[in-house]
Amino acid sequence: MSNARFALENAIMNAWNTADDIELLADAVLNEELTTDEIANALIGLKQLHGMRAKKTFDIFEELIEAGDIQ
Numbered sequence: 001m002s003n004a005r006f007a008l009e010n011a012i013m014n015a016w017n018t019a020d021d022i023e024l025l026a027d028a029v030l031n032e033e034l035t036t037d038e039i040a041n042a043l044i045g046l047k048q049l050h051g052m053r054a055k056k057t058f059d060i061f062e063e064l065i066e067a068g069d070i071q
Contacts, residue, residue, distance in 0.1 A: 004064050011057040018050045 025042050028034050034042070064070040 002064075002067075002069060004060055004067065005069060008057065008060040008064060011053070011060050015050075015053050015057060018046065018053065021046050021049070 025034075025039070025046065028042075029039060061070070
């Protein structure tokens with residue numbers, strides 16, 4: 001398995017971290033540990049992180065296509 005294929009697999013698995021982050025935030029909200037502003041900031045941050053994870057995954061995917069490792 002090439003390094004890029006391993007990186008793609010790793011990036012896909014890391015995408016699941018967003019679900020863990022949402023669960024952590026939900027627990028804090030349900031326990032009334034956060035203000036409305038803190039919740040909003042956390043959601044904005046989660047959106048940004050998820051976008052970064054998705055971009056990294058797609059960049060690796062494109063690299064594999066260009067190398068001919070994926071068709």
